[in-house]
């Protein structure tokens with residue numbers, strides 16, 4: 001049921017407004033971002049866990065040819081970020097000219113798009129070099 005999952009997602013985003021939501025294994029405490037339902041190590045169930053979104057750049061690249069629909073944003077930076085909590089995540093960097101390995105990043109929340117009359121606003125996490 002697509003509609004129901006959309007509502008659940010919006011609720012999750014509200015609940016997790018100041019942190020990125022990942023998951024944590026109930027058994028071995030392994031952390032996942034993005035969230036996984038089952039632990040990759042021990043197959044136990046996981047529970048929701050907020051992440052600070054803060055981390056350091058492991059590697060990075062600049063995308064100069066953007067996918068269709070995103071041409072106006074190119075060139076833009078993309079980095080692999082090791083979060084303070086442990087997991088590594090790929091994310092867009094809003095100030096790509098500042099990227100270098102080992103630099104610290106913090107999450108920024110930008111409106112990605114808005115669904116017409118329904119007024120549902122989708123937010124996505126990007127990162128900023130600090």
Ligand SMILES: [Zn+2]
Pocket residue numbers: 025026027028029030039040041042043044
């Ligand atoms: Zn586990």
